[in-house]
Amino acid sequence: MALETQDIRARSASTTFTPPDARSFQPEVAKLIDISRCIGCKACQAACMEWNNLRDAVGTFDGVYTNPLQLTDQSWTVMKFAETEVGGQFQWLILKDGCLHCSDPGCLRACPAPGAILQYASGIVDFQQDHCIGCGYCISGCPFDIPRLRKEDSKVYKCTLCSDRVAVGLEPACIKSCPTQALSFGTKQSMLDQAAHRLEDLRDRGFSKAAIYDPPGVKGTHVFFVLPHGDQPEAYGLPRDPEVGPILALWRSGLARALGVATMFGVLVAGILHYMRHGPLEVPGEEDGRGDGGAGHPPERRSQP
């Protein structure tokens, strides 16, 4: 449900003017995920289930700590564990997977249902299931493969960044549960400042490639990472240069929509103009031009008793 207490910056598939946040000041918020501090306890995953009343099906053990193996419509955040080599050394890398709340959200651009996806002034991208039509375009529009279609109601779900909690001044449930302060929440700027301090610390400790993952291809995100191996986001399971992409941008551009609709009206107008200029194509010498009154060919009606 739309939270009327929060200003809306962008609304999917809407012709209405989207009000800027002029009438009240709302800072952009962000969740900082400092992977160097994460111990992989999954408290955030449990807290997410609890706050959002989600109960995923009990899955299978697949030989890794990751469970479920992917995000699902009932698991909006998943701790992913990667056993991989980075710089010739074996590493056990952890990623808290979930929606990154892009500043330029591909899901919102792709969505054809008015108001099914909102971006609040705070930067939170939130799905409004009462408006969702279940087309799944947001899923293919997302550069991070986050939204999940729930089979039971054919509607799409993902992390809300606890928009209901944030709206009343609380931090998201995952933040509340984190025992090592790997998760922090605040204004985007304060989180960037905090991340900068963390980078200094990490570099001092020998992580010379430590970096912030706040991808510019989607104009930054409202969930961002401090990665100890910042030069290799793929090792964590993050795309190197995520972006909305030219195909989606073209498909959902105002230009494409205008061209499509103009084509449609063009056909209509061309027909009207042609008819006004040239008139109908009729069989010569026929009163109604349909060839119904031709000599020697009695009309159908007359031949019936």
Next chain:
Amino acid sequence: MTSPAKSPLLPDGRILRHGHTERVVHWAIAIAFMFLFLSGLAMFSPMFFWLSAVFGGGQFMRFLHPIAGMVLVVLFYPYAWRLRADNHWTAVDSNWVENMTAYMRKEAHLPDTGKYNAGQKLMYWSMIPVIAVLLVTGIALWQPWFAPAFSAGTRRVAGLVHAVMAFVMFIGIGVHWYAAYWTKGSIRSMVRGTVSRAWAKFHHPGWYRHLTGKDS
């Protein structure tokens, strides 16, 4: 035409142009297309999303759209197969295309044509690949059953191609509608099946000659 026992030259002097089954299938395809076009338009442009209310709401419309697409495909291809013999492209058709603008201005002497003129054949041959592409891309987009089998990148391309092809199809159908309205007597032939001899002789002299063995 398919059954030699039934001559299209009817006892009342008219000529059967479209049989009963052909007409029913034609209008079933037309209804499926109208639904597909309007519901697709609602999902293409926010300006037309209000159309979803006409079709039982956005979610129900989204559910119906691919099913209606399958109905169209299942009706269209057997229909096209049935019409194939009358749609072979000939030298006469190339000549017709060359004189098309004059024909549209009603200035040109009609080149001799078969049951369908070159304009109708162009419509026929364009719809066959266009509907095939709409089918393939539509399956790639069809939630929740088929879309998950395709990558996000594939589905993005499918979405764009589906929209472009839908507009190509709309242009084709739009011209088809107008040509039917413009050529007096042709809507009647698709509703009630028959045309007069004068109509057949004027619009499709080659067809008339083939049926009657006469030039006039």
